[in-house]
Amino acid sequence: MIKKISFLLFLSIYAFCAVNAQEELSLSKAIQVGLENNYELKIFRKNEEISKLNNSWGAVGRYPKVQFNLVGQEIKNYNETNDYNSLSLTPSLDVSWTLFDGFAVNIRKDKFDDLEQLSKGNTIVAIENKIELIILAYHKILLEKERVEVSRKIMDLSADRYETKKIGKEIGSSVTYDLLQAKNAWLEDRSSFLLQEVNFNNSVRDLNFLLGVQESKTYQFTDEFKPVVDEFKLADLLDKMLAGNSNLKNRYIQEMILKRDIDLARSNFYPNLSLGTGFQGSRTKLKYDGSSSSTSDAHYFYANVSLSFMIFNGNTNRRALQISKIEEEIGKIQTQDIKHSLTNLLAQQFELYNVRLELYKLAQENLEAAELNLSISKDKYESGSINSFNYRDIQIIYQNAALGRLNAIFNLVQSRTALVRMTGGILKE
Secondary structure (H helix, E strand, O other): HHHOOOOOOOHHHHHHHHHOOOEOOOOHHHHHHHHHHHHHHHHHHHHHHHHHHHOOOHHHOOOOEEEEEEEEEEEEEOOOOOOOOEEEEEEEEEEEEEEEEHHHHHHHHHHHHHHHHHHHHHHHHHHHHHHHHHHHHHHHHHHHHHHHHHHHHHHHHHHHHHHHHHHHHHHHOHHHHHHHHHHHHHHHHHHHHHHHHHHHHHHHHHHHHHHHHOOOEEEEEEEOHHHOOOOOOOHHHHHHHHOHHHHHHHHHHHHHHHHHHHHHHHHHHOOEEEEEEEEEEEEEEEEEOOOOOOEEEEEEEEEEEEEEEEEEEEEEEHHHHHHHHHHHHHHHHHHEEEEEEEEHOOOOOHHHHHHHHHHHHHHHHHHHHHHHHHHHHHHHHHOOOEEEEEHHHHHHHHHHHHHHHHHHHHHHHHHHHHHHHHOOOOOOO
């Protein structure tokens, strides 16, 4: 007996040390780790770097092009009079610069500015998606953890009842039927408890996947499982959504890009003015058979200005302009569609949040009544005022009430997170 107690004491101390050695993880820290390690976000950030590199005056043709050329040539001439060898080397430095192309340079630069902003906007949308997933995954863990505690409490009650019946069977105050009923209830609750522990461990693995860490890593979760209750107004939420929703912001940028495409198509109707200048030199070495070689040098500078204007090309430029205008109209329709969809979804989420808030309050009251009923029933059962079937029914009522409250909390957190994200406030929080 002493050895058994010592072994149990050792296991308790080991479990206590193992729990205390776990890393503490708050929701804010989980979000920070997830944003740093997530693979998808890393790809978005790399794409953002590419957009930033592309957004330069050199990429849109503002600066001149400078090109160095070097041509070497050797000629061996065989003829009837006098054979000779000719060796020439011709270096050149050419500069070309577009002075005017219908303002296309400035338009392309503005478009690259918009594309860079759109890339940042896509990164923000991805970040918001990931934050929402981490928030829900973290609260899912808290939910499963609380469910484990409810299952443990029900299991402990069944275990006490089972032990009482075993003692009663030994002293003759209980019959085999009551003992078997108590044992079946305990085994059922024990199975539910073990399955709930599996659900908790799986939810931790899901969070670790989102955070980009090893799936076997465990934590002490420091945040409390409770809802943040806000009094939202639909009109205020709508104003915030139209001004702060990241998907809508990206749509506005895409509309601006379509306007840039119209301006680029219109620039084709302007003349093109370009400047060319450079330097070219040559050195030629000539040697006839039977005589000494001779060398001659030549060099010159050049500069030219060219003006080109497309008079007719089968209405290609006109069609391109018309297509750009139609694409802009399509973009505006898509934006209106997204606005309409978001407005409809916002109204649904707002109503769902209010319903879930009321359900949470009802679940809270239901749990308080079930706890009181369970406490009273336990005393009555121990005193023999009610039988084991009535006591078991009350245990089930308490379990359902406790689990219902936990589900109500998670549903409320889910609805509030969706509202905050739709209105563009999830990054601020």
